[in-house]
Structure formats: C-alpha cells, structure tokens
Amino acid sequence: MRLAEKGLVALAQGLALAGAVALAGLFALVLAAVVMRYGWGKPLALTEELSGLLMTAAVFALLPQTILKDVHIRVSIFSERAPEKAAVFVRLLGSLILVAFLAIFAREAWEIADFTRRLNLMSEHARLPLAPFLIFSTLAVGFAGLCGAWRQLSPPPPPDARGGHP
Amino acid sequence: MIWSALGGLLGVTVLSGAMLGAALGLSGFAILHVFGGGATRLGVQAVFNVLGEFTLTAIPLFILLGDVLVASGLASGVYRALSPLFARLAGGLLHTNIAVCTVFGAVSGSSMSVSAAVGSVAYPELTRRGYRRARVVGSLAGGGTLGLLIPPSLSLLIYGALTDTSIGKLFLAGVVPGLMMALLFMIYIEVSVRRETSAVPTEPRLPWGETLLALRDVWPILFLILAVLGSLFAGIATPTESAAVGVAAAVMLGFTIGDLTPRKLLETFLSSARTFTVVAFVFLGAVILAQSISLLQLPQKLLAEVAGAGLSPYLMLGVVILIYLLLGMIFDGLSMMVMTLPVVFPLLTGLGFDPIWLGVVVTIMIEVGMLTPPVGMNLFVLVGLTNREVTLGEAAVGALPYWILLLVGLLLLTIAPGIATWLPALSFA
Numbered sequence: 272m273r274l275a276e277k278g279l280v281a282l283a284q285g286l287a288l289a290g291a292v293a294l295a296g297l298f299a300l301v302l303a304a305v306v307m308r309y310g311w312g313k314p315l316a317l318t319e320e321l322s323g324l325l326m327t328a329a330v331f332a333l334l335p336q337t338i339l340k341d342v343h344i345r346v347s348i349f350s351e352r353a354p355e356k357a358a359v360f361v362r363l364l365g366s367l368i369l370v371a372f373l374a375i376f377a378r379e380a381w382e383i384a385d386f387t388r389r390l391n392l393m394s395e396h397a398r399l400p401l402a403p404f405l406i407f408s409t410l411a412v413g414f415a416g417l418c419g420a421w422r423q424l425s426p427p428p429p430p431d432a433r434g435g436h437p
Numbered sequence: 438m439i440w441s442a443l444g445g446l447l448g449v450t451v452l453s454g455a456m457l458g459a460a461l462g463l464s465g466f467a468i469l470h471v472f473g474g475g476a477t478r479l480g481v482q483a484v485f486n487v488l489g490e491f492t493l494t495a496i497p498l499f500i501l502l503g504d505v506l507v508a509s510g511l512a513s514g515v516y517r518a519l520s521p522l523f524a525r526l527a528g529g530l531l532h533t534n535i536a537v538c539t540v541f542g543a544v545s546g547s548s549m550s551v552s553a554a555v556g557s558v559a560y561p562e563l564t565r566r567g568y569r570r571a572r573v574v575g576s577l578a579g580g581g582t583l584g585l586l587i588p589p590s591l592s593l594l595i596y597g598a599l600t601d602t603s604i605g606k607l608f609l610a611g612v613v614p615g616l617m618m619a620l621l622f623m624i625y626i627e628v629s630v631r632r633e634t635s636a637v638p639t640e641p642r643l644p645w646g647e648t649l650l651a652l653r654d655v656w657p658i659l660f661l662i663l664a665v666l667g668s669l670f671a672g673i674a675t676p677t678e679s680a681a682v683g684v685a686a687a688v689m690l691g692f693t694i695g696d697l698t699p700r701k702l703l704e705t706f707l708s709s710a711r712t713f714t715v716v717a718f719v720f721l722g723a724v725i726l727a728q729s730i731s732l733l734q735l736p737q738k739l740l741a742e743v744a745g746a747g748l749s750p751y752l753m754l755g756v757v758i759l760i761y762l763l764l765g766m767i768f769d770g771l772s773m774m775v776m777t778l779p780v781v782f783p784l785l786t787g788l789g790f791d792p793i794w795l796g797v798v799v800t801i802m803i804e805v806g807m808l809t810p811p812v813g814m815n816l817f818v819l820v821g822l823t824n825r826e827v828t829l830g831e832a833a834v835g836a837l838p839y840w841i842l843l844l845v846g847l848l849l850l851t852i853a854p855g856i857a858t859w860l861p862a863l864s865f866a
Binding site for chain 1: 450451452453454455456457458459460462463466477478480481482484485488489490491493494497498501673674677678680681682684685703706707709710711713714715717718719721722767768769814
C-alpha cells in the first residue's frame with residue numbers, strides 16, 4: 272500500500288517538474304519571440320501556438336500533484352461546519368464529484384485526442400502536431416483522477432506524519 | 438426548469454466542499470448531457486480551445502513575475518524605500534501599504550499576488566511596531582485589490598479575451614479608476630486614524646533629505662513598470678510578451694541587486710506553475726459551465742425576458758451588481774467572471790453600456806468579491822499569512838471600509854463613466 276503511494280507521489284512529482292519546465296519553456300519562447308522580432312527582424316512563427324500548447328501541458332501536468340497536496344480552492348463554509356457524521360458524507364460527496372468530473376473529462380478528452388491522432392491534425396499556422404499534447408493532457412487528467420480517488424480511499428497517514436503527537 | 442436545474446446542481450456540487458473547478462465542471466457536464474443532447478465533448482473541446490489562447494499565456498507569466506519579485510527580496514526593498522515618506526502622515530505605514538500595493542499592481546496582474554507580496558513584508562513589520570493587526574490586514578486586503586485594477590490586470594485580460602474587447606484599451610481604462618481607488622483608500626486611512634489616534638503608533642520622522650534619499654531604492658520597481666507597461670503601451674509588445682519582458686527584467690534585477698539564486702529561481706518556476714494550475718482548474722470548470730450556458734442559449738433567453746420586463750438600463754445594472762455581490766460571497770473572482778460574462782456582457786452592452794467601461798466595472802465587482810466573506814480570497818491569503826493571529830472575521834471587519842469604498846468607487850464610475858473611458862479614448866483617438 273505504502274509502496275503504491277510512494278509511486279503515485281513520485282509520478283505526480285515528476286509530472287509537476289515537467290509542468291515547471293513547460294512554464295520555463297513558455298517564458299523562454301515568448302522572450303525569444305520579442306528578441307527575434309526586434310533583434311533580427313525575424314519573428315518566431317510558432318510562438319503563439321506552441322506557447323498555448325505548453326500552457327495546456329503545464330496545467331494538466333501539475334494537476335495530479337496539486338490534487339494530492341489538496342491546494343485547490345473549495346467552498347467549505349458548510350462542509351467545515353457540518354456535524355461529524357454529516358461531514359464524512361460531505362467529504363465523500365466532494366471526492367466523488369472530483370473523480371466523476373475528471374473521469375468524464377478524461378473520457379471525452381481521449382476521444383478528441385484519438386481523433387486528432389488518427390487524422391494527424393496540425394496547428395493552423397506553425398503546423399505543430401497536436402496529438403502528443405492532447406494525449407499527454409488526457410493521460411495526466413486520468414492520473415489526476417486516480418490521485419483524487421487515492422486521497423479518499425487511502426488509509427490516513429500515521430500520527431507523526433500528520434504532525435501530531437506519537 | 439433549466440434555471441432551477443442549474444441552480445440546484447451548482448448548490449449541491451459547490452457547497453459540498455468539492456474542489457471548485459470540479460464542482461463547476463461537473464455541473465456543466467450534467468447540463469450538457471441532460472439538456473444538450475449528451476454534448477459533453479463540447480465542454481472539453483472548449484477547454485482545449487480556451488487554454489490554447491495566446492493571450493491567456495500572460496497569466497502564468499504575470500504570476501511568475503510576482504513570485505520572482507518576492508523570491509528575490511525586491512519587494513521588501515521597495516517597502517523600506519517608501520516607508521519614510523508616508524511615515525509623515527497620521528496613517529503612517531498603513532499608507533505605505535496602499536502605496537506599495539499600487540506600485541506592485543503596476544507589475545503584477547493579480548490581487549492575491551499583490552496582497553501576499555506586500556503582506557509578507559508589511560504584516561510582521563507593522564505588528565512589531567504596534568499597529569492594530571486587523572487594521573493592517575484590512576489595509577493589505579483593500580490595497581491588494583488594486584493589483585486587479587491597475588494594469589496589467591489578469592481580470593481585464595481574461596475579460597478582453599472572452600469578449601473580444603481590446604486588451605490595450607482595457608488596461609488603459611483601469612489606470613485612472615485604480616489611482617482613484619488608491620486615493621480614496623488613503624483618504625479613509627488618514628481621516629479614520631486622525632479620529633482614533635490610538636490605532637497606530639507615531640512613526641519617527643526622518644529629515645526630508647533622508648526621506649528623499651531613501652526613495653532612490655524604488656528604482657528597481659520603476660524599472661520593472663517601465664519594462665512591463667512601457668513595452669505594452671508603446672506597442673512594442675503584446676500583453677503576454679510584456680509579461681515575459683517583465684519576468685526577464687525581474688530575474689536580471691534579482692540576480693544583480695536582489696537575493697535570487699538559481700535554486701530559488703527553479704523553486705519559483707515550480708511554485709508559479711502550481712499557483713497557475715490552481716487558478717486554471719477553476720477556470721477550466723467555469724469554461725465548461727459557461728459552454729453549457731451558451732449552448733442552451735440561456736443568455737439570449739434572459740435578454741429576451743429582460744427586454745420584455747422593460748427594466749431601465751441603470752436598474753438592470755443595479756440588478757447585475759447585486760447578483761455579483763451575492764456570487765462574490767461564494768465564488769472566487771475568476772470563476773464568477775467566466776460564468777457570468779456570457780450573460781452579463783451581451784445583456785449590458787445591448788442596453789448601451791460601453792464594453793470598456795463594463796470591463797472596469799466587472800473588475801471592481803470581482804475586487805469586492807475578494808473582500809467578501811466567507812470566500813474572500815484576499816482575506817484567506819492574509820489570514821494564512823498571519824498564521825491565524827487574525828481570524829477571518831477580524832480580517833473581514835478590517836477590510837469592510839475598503840469594501841464600502843470600492844462600491845463608492847463603482848458609484849462614481851457610474852455617475853462619471855469618463856473616469857474609465859477618458860484615457861483609452863485619448864490614447865486611441
């Protein structure tokens with residue numbers, strides 16, 4: 272069980288690093304576009320489309336880790352004030368909503384990615400292949416769903432791991 | 438039927454405490470499935486289309502810019518430089534909070550980033566000097582909202598991208614209202630502190646020579662403002678490019694005169710990407726919901742009903758503002774905007790309101806939402822920053838005068854729309 276959790280966390284961390292690299296790439300690309308346009312008089316044709324794809328990839332790459340770390344915005348005015356038994360139900364409902372949403376998203380995204388791959392669709396101007404980005408995003412969303420389910424189903428960490436007293 | 442289904446779904450999913458993006462997105466999927474003939478794929482397609490927009494790539498870059506400023510210690514340098522000047526006023530360093538938020542607003546597009554950046558420097562310093570905690574938090578929460586109004590602004594950027602309105606004009610439209618709000622905040626601080634002198638300690642006054650000399654340390658932020666807004670308004674760079682130019686300038690300053698190290702920079706990329714993902718997840722859910730609202734032609738139906746009801750434009754504006762006030766209690770600003778714009782934009786521009794002016798009005802309403810409990814994001818950020826020395830309730834009470842002043846600003850803007858439209862009209866004439 273703990274081994275599976277370690278694997279899940281390590282994969283999420285690896286994806287998060289890939290997302291950070293995508294953001295760094297996005298920054299370098301946009302800056303290079305400005306420098307190329309004014310320094311060499313040659314604008315980079317692929318900047319607009321590639322930066323959009325990098326941004327998409329960065330968002331989905333960091334989704335699993337942010338879900339595991341539970342840093343997303345919630346409206347918790349009722350769930351935090353609910354009596355203990357009701358709170359358990361509300362938390363379960365919240366997790367189900369997350370997993371259901373990500374599952375539907377991943378299913379539909381996979382159809383779009385598969386269609387894009389079969390027709391070898393390219394971006395409009397720079398002719399960048401779209402399928403790799405869509406497949407990566409879809410797999411990351413699916414993995415994020417797994418992370419969401421794991422957070423609900425996994426046994427609570429030992430007391431010292433939660434910062435409590437032994 | 439559709440309205441009650443929408444309200445019921447949102448009520449259950451959002452109030453369950455589920456992650457907001459998932460709650461909004463699942464509601465959108467359900468509407469698309471039941472009322473849209475199973476067209477859930479359209480929601481996902483809309484997400485990929487919107488996330489691929491070049492204009493929106495400015496968002497992570499502006500977040501990165503704010504994070505680099507904090508990581509490099511440039512934020513604290515600017516605060517120290519401006520403090521002696523405002524220490525001469527009765528409100529003391531509370532004025533500095535507003536002034537630094539205004540200056541930071543000109544390089545950061547996010548209200549929360551400004552609150553966090555200035556708050557992390559100002560809160561420990563001001564409480565150590567004996568300022569009342571709730572007053573400090575209130576001024577930081579209020580001042581932080583200026584980050585969203587003074588260009589570059591993520592809110593105006595998203596508004597422009599979603600409504601096909603000129604982002605350059607929108608940014609210019611935010612300048613005067615932003616400065617007006619800063620002035621209103623400072624007037625309030627001065628008047629209230631003069632009435633209740635025990636609220637703030639008396640600051641030692643430095644001679645004018647030393648005060649002016651300290652101001653020289655403001656130059657890094659002025660350089661950044663020039664890099665970001667200068668490149669944008671001179672027409673040299675697009676909003677995304679100006680953000681990248683700003684990040685490059687901030688990194689350069691951070692390495693040369695700040696505390697930035699390669700390790701800190703790498704950590705900043707990771708933390709900025711994480712922050713952006715949190716923002717983007719809400720955005721993603723709101724886009725799916727907005728897609729379902731648009732597909733079912735709900736805006737058009739609402740427009741037809743409003744036209745039939747014969748409400749005057751200003752009464753309709755009042756109704757919209759009231760709805761934003763209520764939504765601001767529950768939703769964060771970004772999702773509120775993405776969800777409502779498909780209805781509000783055609784509704785109010787159809788009634789004759791200027792789209793540029795409306796962008797500023799919507800941004801102010803989002804700022805109001807940032808200070809409205811229980812989901813006031815600026816309050817959350819600052820309460821977290823104080824390690825809960827200040828409760829959410831105390832923070833909300835401290836921010837209440839700024840909340841009221843934002844509504845006063847909105848009233849002024851409605852009476853005199855030129856406050857927002859004058860500068861873009863002048864520049865684009």
